[in-house]
Amino acid sequence: MKAASKNAFAFGSTSFCLVDIETTGLSPQGHEITEIAAIRVDERFGIVSEMSRLVRTTQPVPWHITQLTGISDALLRTKGIELRRALEETWQFVEGTPSFAHNARFDRGFLDAHAERSAMPFRFPLECSIPVFKRLIPGRKGYGLPVLAAALRVN
Known part of the structure; x- marks a missing residue:
């Protein structure tokens, strides 16, 4: 499946998905995905559907990651699912829909590396949402998620 073309997609003209992941660290080679979440948004930016999957890991979740995300080893043991299942369900959710992630290089790197490892x-x-938001909301000092959430009045 081809990624959405940056030139062929315009926010507000069709539905799209926003994807976010949480991980045990910064490297797709040495760290694991702990959560995959996605929302499908209509052309008026209304949420149509959403999914979130906690993922069981093979290594402990570092303390600082638990402090940052609220995701703990205990939570993943009781509510987490197998990585392959989480990836398959995410793929089914986004398939055929233009999909974006904030700093997509990070999310896509983890998703692709873990999909490959899972055969x-x-x-x-995933396309990166940062250039899109720079066009939609020009003139901001930064385009981090807190700045964008405030600009879009999203919690």
Whole structure:
């Protein structure tokens, strides 16, 4: 499946998905995904559907990650699912829909590396939302998620 073309997609003209992941660290080679979440948004920016999957890890979640995300080893043991299942369900959710992640290089790197390790035959077609938001909301000092959430009045 091809990734959405940056030139072929305009926010407000069709539905799209926003994807976010949480991990045990910064490297797709040495760290693991702890959560995958996605929302499908209509052309008026209304949430149509959403999904979130906690993922069981093979290594402990570092304390500072638990402090940052609220995701603990105990939570993943009781509510987490197998990585392959989480990836398959995420793929089914986003398939055929233009999909974006804030700093997509990070999310896509983890999703693709873990899909490959799980012998899954697909790559996640995520485009980066930062350039899109720079066009939609020009003139901001930064485009981090807190700044964008405030600009879009999203909690």
